[in-house]
Amino acid sequence: NAGVTQTPKFQVLKTGQSMTLQCAQDMNHNSMYWYRQDPGMGLRLIYYSASEGTTDKGEVPNGYNVSRLNKREFSLRLESAAPSQTSVYFCASSENPVGGFQETQYFGPGTRLLVL
């Protein structure tokens, strides 16, 4: 039982390049999330998926796209990377029965992205 896994762990991109961050969970959770974390800013939600087949924008969605490939996997794509997207990206998942209490989110180890 690996929990939440993310790949890659670290990536350097040049401005304008594209890349996809991968996330997978093996806890059979309904909901998955992508956050970015910058110094002094806490965790900011980029996109989330409340259940398989649905995705919604979070607080800072501009410049990103997501795909909920199946119940296990939720990917984040940067189509044209910018230096402002230099950050640490965390994926998380939670059980979250629809309409119920928000339940604990479990985080992956993070991806450190540097855009030059």
Add this chain to the structure above:
Amino acid sequence: QKEVEQNSGPLSVPEGAIASLNCTYSDRGSQSFFWYRQYSGKSPELIMFIYSNGDKEDGRFTAQLNKASQYVSLLIRDSQPSDSATYLCAVQGAQKLVFGQGTRLTINP
């Protein structure tokens, strides 16, 4: 006004003392509240959650919730150097959690 506010610190506490971390939130409809701990360079990990007004204790940690005043706090008794970390408060929003910016706590031996 931010939805979830924390004092960013740093908060410095001597070893063995009680560390008190506070968080206020703006959405009166929030029903679930979480405290996460994040060590430098690591991902957040859950310490406690609380749903009801009052105190909830787990070992050296106590979470306190006051919905009328819209604040939630975390007390750490007998603080240890290993408690030095950033503590994130998270509050239920619509289908998601809203995180505060975190309080950096340092326990001094």
